[in-house]
Amino acid sequence: MVEPGAPRGLIGNTDASGEVGRRVAERLARQGMSQRFFTQHPSYSVDLPGAEMVSITDDGDVESVKEALTGVETLFLVPIRERPDRIRLHQSAIDAAVTAGVRRIVYSSFFGAAVDATFTLARDHYATEQYIRSTGVAFTFLRGSVLPTCPALDHRFGRSDPRAWRKRSPGSGGAGRHGRHRRRGHHRRRCARRPDIRSHRR
Numbered sequence: 001m002v003e004p005g006a007p008r009g010l011i012g013n014t015d016a017s018g019e020v021g022r023r024v025a026e027r028l029a030r031q032g033m034s035q036r037f038f039t040q041h042p043s044y045s046v047d048l049p050g051a052e053m054v055s056i057t058d059d060g061d062v063e064s065v066k067e068a069l070t071g072v073e074t075l076f077l078v079p080i081r082e083r084p085d086r087i088r089l090h091q092s093a094i095d096a097a098v099t100a101g102v103r104r105i106v107y108s109s110f111f112g113a114a115v116d117a118t119f120t121l122a123r124d125h126y127a128t129e130q131y132i133r134s135t136g137v138a139f140t141f142l143r144g145s146v147l148p149t150c151p152a153l154d155h156r157f158g159r160s161d162p163r164a165w166r167k168r169s170p171g172s173g174g175a176g177r178h179g180r181h182r183r184r185g186h187h188r189r190r191c192a193r194r195p196d197i198r199s200h201r202r
Helices: 019-030 062-069 086-100 120-135 151-157 183-191
Strands: 011-013 035-039 051-055 074-077 104-110 138-144 168-171 174-177
Touching: 011 019, 019 035, 035 062, 062 086, 074 086, 086 120, 104 120, 120 138
Parallel strands: 011 035, 011 074, 035 051, 074 104, 104 138
Antiparallel strands: 168 174
């Protein structure tokens, strides 16, 4: 929940058309927050109170992204899908946010993000985290674990298995354990982060 008296600055959301971003947007709308969503699909729309939609033609165009972010106080940055230039595009979005005057970036990272992480994408997340740190902007990193709607894991363990966290997950890195959490709780924790930028430390 957003605490009473917290500033109601505009919140930008880069994933309103995705599963994570959509649910976060819905929860924030119920809390009366003002939001701006960004999409590369002009036909996509979100019907939520206090929300507006802005189309971005190219994630890598810093100027157009900067224009779209102008007026945003807190940016909820959700990683783009896997692609070779993923980190570069993240950096471009971060540059645009800082230049546009965004005061806090809330980045949806991954559990165990590190430069030497075994999981390749966790290294991408770490690189993005470090780049955000280097800008000097205030930040919050949300390091979620494996979500229970991953088809491969659901097929192996079953969605309703409450003991899933004790299961082993064989793969290219060997047989290891993993911890999962429900999407509902995942989104709720993201919304619990106050948009009051003064209440966070760097």
